[in-house]
Amino acid sequence: MPSKKFSIATAIANLCAYASVHLSADRYDLIYARNQLLSMFGQGEPSEPDKELPDFQTGIIDPIVNYAIENGMCLPEEALLFETKIIGMVMPSPSSVIHRFDTIAANEGIKSATDYLNGLSVKSNYIRMPDISKNIKWTAPGPKGDLTITINLAKPEKDNKQLLLESKLPQTSYPKCKLCVENVGYPGALNYPPRQTLRVIPVYLNDEPWYFQFSPYVYFDNHCIALSEEHRPMAITPATFTRLLDFVDLFPHYFIGSNSDLPIVGGSILAHDHFQGGSKVLPMLTRPAKKVFRSEAFPEVTITIHDWYNSVISLTSHNRKELEKIAAYILHNWRNYSDESIGIFAKTSEQHNTITPIAEYGEAGYTLHLILRNNRTDETHPHGIFHPTEDMHNIKKEGIGLIEAMGIFILPGRLLDESRGVVEILTGRAPLSFAALSDETNPLSKHLSMIAQLANDYGTNLSDEEADRAVVNYINKTCIKILECTAVFKDTPEGNKAFDVYLKKMNFKQV
Secondary structure, three states, X not given: OOOOOOOHHHHHHHHHHHHHHHOOOOHHHHHHHHHHHHHHOOOOOOOOOOOOOOOHHHHHHHHHHHHHHHOOOOOHXXXXXXXXXXXXXXXXXXXXXXXXXXXXXXXXXXXHHHHHHHHHHHHOOOOOHHHHOOOEEEEEOOOOOOEEEEEOOOOOOOXXXXXXXXHXXXXXXXXXXXXXXXXXXXXXXXXXXOOOOOOOEEEEEOOEEEEEEEOOOOOOOOOEEEEEOOOOOOOOOHHHXXXXXXXXXXXXXXXXXXXXXXXXXXXXXXXXXXXXXXXXXXXXXXXXXXXXXXXXXXOOOEEEEEOOOOOEEEEEEOOHXXXXXXXXXXXXXXXXXXXXXXXXXXXXXXXXXXXXXXXXXXXXXXXXXEEEEEOOOOOOOOOOOOOOOHHHOOOOOOOOOHHHHOOEEEEOOHHHHHHHHHHHHHOOOOOOOHHHHOOOOOOOHHHHHHHHHHHHHHOOOOOHHHHHHHHHHXXXXXXXXXXXXXXXXXXXXXXXXXXXXXXXXXXOEEO
């Protein structure tokens, strides 16, 4: 049977019908959107949708975008921009999404409201699940808790042609960054993601206007972002703890955390004050206490040292005000604390000590987890004394931010093909040539020491399964070592003693 002839008018009708059913778009808004789409595609009158709607991506969106490319309405490189534009035309308006969110929260609870916004984000392709599902994820067992490791394939590397096109685009200052609320509805460009399908919810944290949205990259369940309305640099201050606790008052089913405010130990965006959170699934949150302390100055707070790879002080209390005060006390103390014996210098010509804070709420009350960080460098450690050493950069070189510090590693997509190349050597299908591997143009050159170690340990006559396991185990152990590198107080007799000294200087007594 011959395939049905494509009709752009029918495709537009299908898109509008999908928006009505799955995006809760208003029927009057859809009349307007349909006319805008018909005009855009040069159609004089509408068509009826198919009785059974085809798949959203492959049966509705892709054919419309392909039609636009074939008819010169956009370049192939602009496919994502065009796709987001047409979906944005049938999306519920930002104000109607806010109204629906608030209505659901009032009648069904805040979790139902966040489920609604998350579902809308997925169904509108703001969260591109077909791309995210390509990511490779596994669990890495470890002595202080399992890690989650992901090879990120959702953001493929750009080819030279696209990079050339991007290089010719003018630089703009609007929006000021990718987190500003002005991104809502922004059309984007080849070098900037389109955001016509982004919807945000206004909230108040510490009596300031902030916005709640979901991350388009979904590194864990319900990965969300809270962002300041004001475009200002990241800053960890006592007000940060207030904002974090305000957030878990509003969204008690989520955790929320802030990246540190210094390079190396901070996140990828330091120019805009923001938090990240979501479902309480991050590995660090499942770990028990290793030591328990009390303070006469803060009697209603339980102080614990987390049994985790880096240096975490956890504070738990039903008394929120007291919790905020002790967190501010620790922040001030840590900003100025040095211990030359283990390489901790709070300041040189600049500030080095800071904190990565995380908040959650549960049966025990409010909890603030404070990960102690230091970003100092020296000649021996130019990338950071408490940062992975260069022999680990083939796996992860970037700063270890909030998500990695809590046990979810987002590794670059290049690792997939490079790991396959290592497997080829370990199985003997590719020669082990140190001369070839020493050539920096060889994509495996960065893995020279890894390949040498694995070949020495296992030989080069492994089965595919054995070689895969050897490479994965190497990556697992490296990620654990990376987290251990970030610990300012190492899990050694010397490091544990120094940690105890620090806590005693704050008049915390072990119980």
